Amino acid sequence: MSLVGKKVPVFNAKAVVKDKTLDFNLASYTGKYVIFFFYPLDFTFVCPTELHAFQEKLKEFEKRNAQVVGCSIDSCYSHAAWLNTPKSKGGIEGVTYPIVSDIHKSIAKAFGVLKEEDGIAYRGLFLIDKSGTVRHQLINDLPLGRSVDEVLRTLDALIFHEQHGEVCPANWKSGAKAMKPTGEGLTEYFG
Secondary structure, three states: OOOOOOEOOOOOEEEEEOOEEEEEOHHHHOOOEEEEEEOOOOOOOHHHHHHHHHHHOHHHHHHOOEEEEEEEOOOHHHHHHHHOOOHHHOOOOOOOOOEEEOOOOHHHHHOOOEEOOOOEEOEEEEEEOOOOEEEEEEEEOOOOOOOHHHHHHHHHHHHHHHHHOOEOOOOOOOOOOOEOOOHHHHHHHHO
């Protein structure tokens, strides 16, 4: 099930931000880009590497008016405990963006990333534009960690397209040549 081109599913949940549990919904980020990603479970192995990788690039996302939000099927209590566990012990201490609790698994199901047989989420990632439309989605199987640099590149491509109306070819990076979305634009690009 692809959500690309559709409005982001609406939900209300609890999220942990640093040492606080708050009411959360994505609608509060209208006017910003949102990187909303799912990970399988707290206190696991690939997951903390991803959460720290997003934290390490958080300033880059903020420069682009983008909010990073993580989500798993764990409780807020589990999220809080993991946030209080040092990185050297497999924890995510130092992560400052919201971590949503999907304890009822309804959010993962709405986004099409729930692995029914295990009751956990695949590594789903959704780039949501400023109006709440999903513009990119990527779903990895459990053992495959994501590239945060690729997420930034994709966000840059969306921003470039919105600002210039041009499209971004394969392997495009910020500052590289883009093209007009026409036959002439393609000819000029390859010319």
